[in-house]
Amino acid sequence: MNKPQHPGSTSNFIRQVIEADLASGKHVKIRTRFPPEPNGYLHLGHSKSILLNYGLAKEYGGLCNLRFDDTNPEKEEQEYVDSIVDSVKWLVGEQAAAPLYASDYFDFMYQCAEHLVESGNAYVDSQSAEEMKHNRGSFTQAGVDSPFRSRSTAENLDLLKRMRAGEFPDGAHVLRAKIDMASPNINLRDPALYRIKKEKHHRTGDKWCLYPMYTYAHPIEDAVEKITHSLCTLEFEDQRPFYDWLLNKLADGGLLERPLPQQIEFARLQLTHVLLSKRLLIKLVEEGHVDGWDDPRMPTLAGARRRGYTPEGFRRFAERVGVAKENSWIDYSVLEDCMREHLNEIAPRRMAVLDPLKVVVENYPTDQTEELLIPNHPQKPDMGKRPVPFSRELWIERDDYQDSPPKGYFRLFPGNKVRLRYAYVVECVSYDKAADTVRCRYLPETRSGTPGSDSVKVKGNIHWVSVKHAHQAEVRLLDRLFKTEKPEGQDDLNPGSLKKIRAQLESGLREAGTEAVQFERHGYFIADRDGFNRTVTLRDSWQKT
């Protein structure tokens, strides 16, 4: 039998599991989830997980939950919840349903804990953290049982209830699963389930002084939400035996229904030239190396959005990168290329002179202005045309003129002809050093769109902006934040990651919307806070050589 084909995508081991489960009737509909802890901003690395979970759900006609894993009140804040919801909505659009919260299941989780105690599968340990650590053993040495491991069910239950009632200080006791202190898998050596934490929770307030550990809470969250496939990163692989142990104990006790969710691990996204460590990112913000968490250079999704990166670009990136279990590093240029690819399709073209040099067309009437109709996209006539004024004095790019050009240079230099894009062919007469102006003469019969426009063949084609009509604005030339392949801190910052310039833009850009535009021959830009951010440059095979 042939395997189902995925148009535009390739098979991967997760799809195979899903298809098998669907085929066998284990599930009629799949349900995935994206479970961030609200303790920071979402970054580029999260995009893979988000798009994987929502993508699979969509592909197989299932659902994906956005669920906050808010089990550690010490680190979590509402501000993060808001920003995460925002970023997820931006990335997946209408597929993003209202968020769910692990904290909404605290009652049930506690009920499960009592059941575990009653069924002899959990106990209250009163060792100190240090003692616990010591008695856990090592990779090569089995752990030893806690002296409290054999407490009676009644005593355990009493202690647990009093823990919940707030009778003990932080750290006095902890609830542990009773599994095997000699397991070769350290995660099975009686992992902690609950710790006392007299901390106010951003959603449940002071209701609890006892909070579940991730290890314990996560499987239950998945089961409660009837998640079918619980996708997580490789480092949780060793945790899977406990995940299954817990769920089966609870299902056996009638607290959970089968089929139970299945945890599947995949390799997290590792990108070169970026730094995703929360600690170091915070430093960059606090020390003012960047403007904030949503600085367009930041590797956060909020930053990427202001940078002009698109959800569709991220989707293509996720597809291109694939899903597997091999730890791999993706070169940052792959991400840039995906953005470029998408932007090329959707961005209307505009002319913008970033580093202006004045050109005077000496034989063009002083007071004349022509409105030229210029296509918004050379390959997409349906995107229409726009009027752009042409006059005697123009701005061109400074490096489109050279006194003594290098070999192969085919733009402006004395005696050479070049086409002013969508306007006329001009011939360079000379460069007036005192006035810092290039003197040209135009060939009237070469006006674009007219019958004789092709009478003169030229190789060069440069963009321009009419001086008296130009819209002057700030343009931020953004480059990578880090110059090194695997940055470790501020020493690796790219000093040229942000250049602010005053550019001369075609007049229509005065009323720019929020959608991406291409500045011809430069790259893709997006209007942001009173100026334009460069999202990514165009490819350039000339500069390379």
Add this chain to the structure above:
RNA sequence: UGGGGCGUCGCCAAGCUGGUCUAAGGCACCGGAUUUUGAUUCCGGCAUUCCUAGGUUCGAAUCCUAGCGCCCCAGCCA
């Protein structure tokens, strides 16, 4: 070191119930064509080889054995 993973082209990644694999696809790269963006698009090229060494087999990237390399685990973090 005990346990859990992973090793297929420069970067990803299919394939892994053995033959249709002298190994898919994408990206990068190299040609060449078109082009009023040195962009885009298009066409062509790009692993006799699958970490290494043995073995099983008529036949192995796919099975077995032994090595080697890399990642993860000893939070009352997630």
